[in-house]
Amino acid sequence: MDSDDYAFPTRMEEQLGVLLGGHLDMVGSQVAEFVTAPDEPIAESSLPCDSKDIEAYSKKRNPFRHPTMVFRKSRALQAGNYSGE
Template identity: 40%
Template sequence: LQDALPLCNYPLVARVDSDDRCLPRRFETQLDFLEENPTISVVGGQMRELYTFRDCVEEAIRLTPTDPSTLVQYAKFRNPMNHPTVMFRKSDVLRCGGYEECHLFEDYLLWAKMLVSGYTLANISDVLVETDINDDYFRRRGGIDYLKDEVTLCSHFVQLGFFSLVDSILFLSTRAPIRLLPRYARQHIYRLSLRRKRTKRPKTG
């Protein structure tokens, strides 16, 4: 990401994952938003996650805060942006140093750098992207190595001045138990506690 960003020819850059699906008018909606809000550097949106089971598909929305001031507080506990949904002003991101190496958390670190530097981030209430979730998603979000990556992220946050030592302790104390749980238990917590607007529909095909 860091190598590719300077090669982009346009002032606005949209993040797109190859295995996600952008909903109709995603880019139009974000372009209009950034044109109407010139002081906002990054805009994201809500993301629909599809969990496929044997006989049904469960839909859940990963909600992120739409109010910029609420977003700052939210960022102390969780990633405030759904990375696959973001569109940003290239110049603002590069002025903050762009994406830095931070395994699995390059985007979260970038948002923290931008907030500390005084840039404004926001989300719109629309669902912009849809993604499929499988067992590997939950497997990758657990284990000692993942927890070590979160410790590294906290270290960056403290160096930035985004986190105090107390912030780091609170952040890690809420995450460590989840990372060390068995995959099926972690999946249950994500589905029931960390996602909102859950609905089910029969599986087709």
């Protein structure tokens, strides 16, 4: 997350709960953009949640918002590691 990002207090707990549930390798969330107040969004994302929709969307745009992502390290290493390049 960047210094100007805001996360709901239970976001990490909820995402880790889903990840630790065992059937997913990465979990992210939608985002809302705001200027001064997090409870007054000026735009909200509408990202795909289904694997087929994610695959189709990824051909045009990035279907993930990096500040919201948590994933299994083992799966990232298995896929060739994570490169920031």
